[in-house]
Amino acid sequence: xxxxxxxxxxxxxxxxxxxxxxxxxxxxxxxxxxxxxxxxxxxxxxxxxxxxxxxxxxxxxxxxxxxxxxxxxxxxxxxxxxxxxxxxxxxxxxxxxxxxxxxxxxxxxxxxxxxxxxxxxxxxxxxxxxxxxxxxxxxxxxxxxxxxxxxxxxxxxxxxxxxxxxxxxxxxxxxxxxxxxxxxxxxxxxxxxxxxxxxxxxxxxxxxxxxxxxxxxxxxxxxxxxxxxxxxxxxxxxxxxxxxxxxxxxxxxx
Amino acid sequence: xxxxxxxxxxxxxxxxxxxxxxxxxxxxxxxxxxxxxxxxxxxxxxxxxxxxxxxxxxxxxxxxxxxxxxxxxxxxxxxxxxxxxxxxxxxxxxxxxxxxxxxxxxxxxxxxxxxxxxxxxxxxxxxxxxxxxxxxxxxxxxxxxxxxxxxxxxxxxxxxxxxxxxxxxxxxxxxxxxxxxxxxxxxxxxxxxxxxxxxxxxxxxxxxxxxxxxxxxxxxxxxxx
Numbered sequence: 449x450x451x452x453x454x455x456x457x458x459x460x461x462x463x464x465x466x467x468x469x470x471x472x473x474x475x476x477x478x479x480x481x482x483x484x485x486x487x488x489x490x491x492x493x494x495x496x497x498x499x500x501x502x503x504x505x506x507x508x509x510x511x512x513x514x515x516x517x518x519x520x521x522x523x524x525x526x527x528x529x530x531x532x533x534x535x536x537x538x539x540x541x542x543x544x545x546x547x548x549x550x551x552x553x554x555x556x557x558x559x560x561x562x563x564x565x566x567x568x569x570x571x572x573x574x575x576x577x578x579x580x581x582x583x584x585x586x587x588x589x590x591x592x593x594x595x596x597x598x599x600x601x602x603x604x605x606x607x608x609x610x611x612x613x614x615x616x617x618x619x620x621x622x623x624x625x626x627x628x629x630x631x632x633x634x635x636x637x638x639x640x641x642x643x644x645x646x647x648x649x650x651x652x653x654x655x656x657x658x659x660x661x662x663x664x665x666x667x668x669x670x671x672x673x674x675x676x677x678x679x680x681x682x683x684x685x686x687x688x689x690x691x692x693x694x695x696x697x698x699x700x701x702x
Numbered sequence: 703x704x705x706x707x708x709x710x711x712x713x714x715x716x717x718x719x720x721x722x723x724x725x726x727x728x729x730x731x732x733x734x735x736x737x738x739x740x741x742x743x744x745x746x747x748x749x750x751x752x753x754x755x756x757x758x759x760x761x762x763x764x765x766x767x768x769x770x771x772x773x774x775x776x777x778x779x780x781x782x783x784x785x786x787x788x789x790x791x792x793x794x795x796x797x798x799x800x801x802x803x804x805x806x807x808x809x810x811x812x813x814x815x816x817x818x819x820x821x822x823x824x825x826x827x828x829x830x831x832x833x834x835x836x837x838x839x840x841x842x843x844x845x846x847x848x849x850x851x852x853x854x855x856x857x858x859x860x861x862x863x864x865x866x867x868x869x870x871x872x873x874x875x876x877x878x879x880x881x882x883x884x885x886x887x888x889x890x891x892x893x894x895x896x897x898x899x900x901x902x903x904x905x906x907x908x909x910x911x912x913x914x915x916x917x918x919x920x921x922x923x924x925x926x927x
Contacts, residue, residue, distance in 0.1 A: 533923060585873055585876050588872075588873035589873040589874060591869075592869045592870050592873060595866065595869055596856070596860065596866065596870065599860040599861045599862055599865075599866055600859075600860050600861075601859060601860065601861060605859065608923065608924065608926075609856050609859075609860070609924065612852075612856065612920045612923060612924060613856075613870065615916070615920070616849075616852075616874060616913075616916060616917075616920065617873075617874065619912060619916060620873075620874050620877070623877045623905070623908065623909050623912070624876050624877050626877070626905060627876065627877035627880045627881055627905055628876075628877075628880065630884075630901065630902070630905070631880045631884060
C-alpha cells in the first residue's frame with residue numbers, strides 16, 4: 449500500500465513539473481509560429497529577387513536551413529545513441545529516435561526542394577554530385593534506422609539496435625563523403641558549387657538566410673521537444689496500462 | 703593471443719563443417735551471382751565496345767548480391783534451432799564469436815568470388831589475374847563480411863529479416879562498393895583513373911579498419927540478451 453502512495457506522489461510532482469514545461473513549450477510554439485511567419489515575409493516580400501535565377505532562388509532560404517538542421521538532427525541521433533548505449537535510459541532513446549524522425553523529414557524536404565531549384569537553374573532535376581549523393585545515402589541510412597525500429601520484435605530491442613545503427617551510420621557518413629567526392633572528381637566537375645552561390649549573396653539576402661536559419665532552428669527545437677514529450681506520454685500510458693493489468697491479474701489470483 | 707584465436711577458429715571451423723555438410727551458402731550464392739550476371743548482360747546489352755565500362759559494375763553488383771545472400775544465412779542457421787543460445791553460453795568472449803562468424807563469412811564469400819571471377823573473365827573477356835583486382839576483391843570482401851556479420855546478427859532478430867538485411871547493409875557499404883568498382887575499372891583496363899588505384903585501396907582499408915573496431919563492439923552490445 450505504501451509503495452502505491454509514493455507512486456502517486458511522484459506522479460503528481462512529475463505532472464506539475466510537466467505542466468510547467470508544457471507552458472514553456474507553448475511559448476516555444478508561439479515563437480516558432482511568429483518567427484516562421486516573419487521568415488516567410490522576409491523570403492517572399494523583403495529579400496531582393498536574384499538577378500540571374502529570379503524567384504526560384506528563394507528556395508535557397510528554405511533549402512539551406514533545412515539541410516543544416518538535418519545534419520544537426522543526425523548529430524543528435526549520434527549523441528543520443530551513444531548515451532543510450534552507455535546509460536541505457538529510455539530518455540536518450542527518445543531523444544535519438546525523435547531526432548532521427550525529424551532528420552528524415554528534413555532530409556526528404558531537402559531532397560525535394562533541391563531538384564525544384566535545380567531543374568530551372570541546372571536544367572536537370574538531379575546530378576550525381578558529391579553533396580547530393582552523400583545526402584541521398586544519408587537519407588537511406590536513417591530511413592533504414594526508422595525501419596529497423598518499426599520491424600523490431602520489441603521496443604527495448606528496437607532501441608538497442610537502432611542505437612547501434614545510429615553510431616555506425618554517423619561514423620560512415622564522412623567515409624561516404626570521401627568516396628563520393630573522389631568518385632565524382634573522376635568523371636565530372638561540380639556543375640555549380642553552392643559555395644560560389646553564397647559568395648555572391650548581397651547583404652539583404654544574407655540577412656534573410658540567417659534569419660531563416662534562426663526561425664527554422666526554433667521550429668526544429670519545438671518539433672523535437674513535442675516529439676519527445678509525445679513519446680514520454682506514450683510510455684506513461686503503456687506503464688499505466690501495464691500496472692492496471694498487473695493489479696487485475698493479482699485480484700484474479702486472490 | 704592464442705587464447706583469443708582458438709575459439710575464433712573453432713567457431714569458424716564449426717561453420718565450415720556445417721557448410722561442407724549442407725552446402726547451403728556457397729552453391730546457392732554462386733548460382734545466384736551467375737544469374738545476376740546473365741540478367742545484367744540482357745539488361746545492359748553488353749558489347750565488346752562497352753564491356754570495359756560495364757563489366758566492373760556488373761561484377762560488383764553480382765558480388766554484393768551474392769554476399770548479402772551468404773550473410774543472411776550466417777545467423778539464420780544459428781537462430782533456426784536455437785543454437786545461438788548455445789553459442790552465447792560458451793565460455794568465450796563475444797569478440798571471439800564475432801570474429802569466428804566473420805571469418806567464416808569472409809571465407810564463403812571469397813570462395814564464391816574465386817569461382818565467379820574466372821567465369822566472369824571468360825564471359826566478358828578480360829584478364830582476371832591482376833594483383834590489383836585480387837587485392838581489391840579481398841579488401842572489399844573483408845569490408846562486406848565485417849559489416850555484414852553485425853547486420854546479419856541484428857536483422858535475424860527482427861520481423862521480415864530478409865528485407866531488413868539489405869536495407870541496412872547497402873547504404874552503409876556504399877563507399878566500399880564505389881571504391882571497388884573504381885579500382886576494378888582501373889584494373890580491368892580502359893578508363894583513365896584520376897584518383898589512382900592506391901588511394902581507393904586506402905579508402906577501403908580505412909573503412910575496413912574503422913568497422914573492424916566498431917562492429918565487434920556493437921556485436922557485443924547486440925548479443926547481450
